[in-house]
Amino acid sequence: MTVPRGTKKTRNGEPMESPQFLIVDGTLVTLGSANQVIHDAFVAVESGKIRAFGDSRAVPADCREWPTLSAKGKVILPGFINAHTHLYSTFARGMSVHDPMTSFGEILERLWWRLDQTLTTDDIHYSALIALADCLRKGITTLFDHHSSPRCPRSSLDSIAEAFRKMSLRGCLCFEVTDRHGPEAALHGIEENRRFLEALNSKGGQEDLLTGMMGLHASFTLGPETLSLAIEAARQYAVGVHIHVAEGPEDVRDCEEKYGKTVVERLLHAGALGPRSILAHCVNISPSDIGILSDTGASVVLNPQSNMNNAVGRAPAHELLSRGVKVGLGSDGFNSGLARELQTLSLVTKHSLGDPRGISFDRLYQIAFANNAAIARRFFRHSVGEIAEGAPADLIFINYDPPTPLSTSNFMGHFLFGMAEGQVDTVFVGGKKLLQGGKLLHIDEEAMTRKSRELAGRLWDRF
Ligand SMILES: [Zn+2]
CATH class of the missing domain: 2.30.40.10 (Urease, subunit C, domain 1)
Known part of the structure; x- marks a missing residue:
């Protein structure tokens, strides 16, 4: 050239x-x-x-x-789009978890809810840089991140935003609000989303590369007051919520016992559903839930590799698509790429239905390419995908x-x-060339990786 x-x-x-x-x-x-x-x-x-x-x-x-x-x-x-991921999961690679994890609930309690409490600002930044480098190598140029660091809420989204700017990728960011650590920590979580959205608002709602949403963990760790305050804040900034829905049986049981509703019904009544909401997983949902999702225009993002890894089941992709729900694809932090996620969706559907027709090429295309692009266009001013x-x-x-x-x-x-x-x-x-011959052009990857190993080692000592 x-x-x-x-x-x-x-x-x-x-x-x-x-x-x-x-x-x-x-x-x-x-x-x-x-x-x-x-x-x-x-x-x-x-x-x-x-x-x-x-x-x-x-x-x-x-x-x-x-x-x-x-x-x-x-x-x-x-460039491909990953519609649901967790950049903060990077330092879990190779980490030992000593207690056995025999259920989805134990995976959360013994791995992810311990890891997210040990993260420092530097850990958050380097976890994001390493994961974004991986994204570039796999052709992902736009992603929706769902971040959790309850002990380090303030400005954590800025550390991630800075990583996106350095790597020159497009990102829709949010901070995970939860009542797991009490009402004060939940308010800090809402405040972190609010602070980041306010900063974006002062730039017209988004930067060239970045935009934001209101992050919520899941119904079973959100009390009525926190849920209501978070939705009110989301409404104030005209953004939707990004939440895990009916991923494992724990979420479904909790909602039925406490509120006498399905998770989707609870979110509907709380005013959380609309075209700018993203519901990750939706593994354990009912036909009437699917009707609600169709009526409200909320997006559902499938994460088949993560669901298989956690042994929680498979989302009803056919039923969702047949009812006109905008179904997209994410990786849930399992890895960064889209291609293997799509291969897995194809294989797990055939395998679990015992039917080699599984899910058609047209539907796979619709999910990973047409719908992921349509979902991204609801949040980014640029027509990506x-x-x-x-x-x-x-x-x-x-x-x-x-x-x-x-x-x-x-x-x-x-x-x-x-x-x-x-x-x-x-x-x-x-238009900016970031990768050529499979190598990053704009980042000293060796130095970045060395620093990441050093920070991850220290995090493992604290874990
Ligand atoms: Zn997730």
Whole structure:
């Protein structure tokens, strides 16, 4: 690629962003609601946005002299979206948990609710940096994080926001409100969301890369007063809630015993459901709950790998989609990528139904690509998740030279059985090149990883 004068350089001296450039030679997959596969395609990028795209014989005359970048042997896609994750889970990798964990409740109590109490501001920042680096390597450019650090609430969202800015990814952040540590800690949690949302409000509701929501843990750790105060604050900032719903049997039982309702009914009556709410999991929900979700327009985000890992079951994806619920896909911190999550959703559906038809390619596409993009558009002012004129140039190149014919109609077969295993070679966010040859261009990854190991070791000593 020719380097125009004044172009920002990466740590290796490579061009990181140019005001205008052309991507040529690759196979383009636009994703979005009307997916197109274009062989020997071009993408013209100008000022961080997609100016034009199409067949390489149709490059607009005024773009032909722009610096070019070849994507030969690669598939060009929009950056993927992870609609529910926990960056703070990074330091659990390789950590020993001595007490046995025989149920979902014990996994929470003995692992996650102990880990989140040991986090310092530095831990939060480095957990986020490492997880975001992983996201870039897996082609994720936009994610919805759900953060918990009850002993370190104040400004924890700023530490995460700073990590997003350093890594140049797009994020929708929230702090997990819970009554697990008493009413005062719950109020601190609401305050942290409020403080972060207030700062965003002073910038017009969102920054270029960042936006926010009201984070709630789950019905079974939220009393009526805290739930009501949190929803009131969410309403004040015109954001929705991001909450775990009926993930394990504990949440369902607790709600029935205390309130005589399902979790979805309780959230409906509390005023928590609407198009800007995200409900993660929804494993143990009823047909009437599905009707409520459909009527209110709330999004449901599936996390099949995490659900299998916690042995809690499988969300009723078919039933949700059939009733018109906006069903998306996240990783719940299990790992960063989307491809393996989608493969797992396909396999677990076949396996648990005892039916090799499982979930169709069309529905898998709808969940991971069309719906994740639609959910993101409810929160970000940019039209992420598809290659379209005027959309931000959040683009990834996957090393994949299709060995069999690839077309719009068979894209999902290639994705699940080929592209999903291909290395993400290059990533742009807003036209800025962040990854090339599978390597991060803008971060000293070795130093970052060394610091992360040091902090994680100290956290393990405190755990
Ligand atoms: Zn979660």
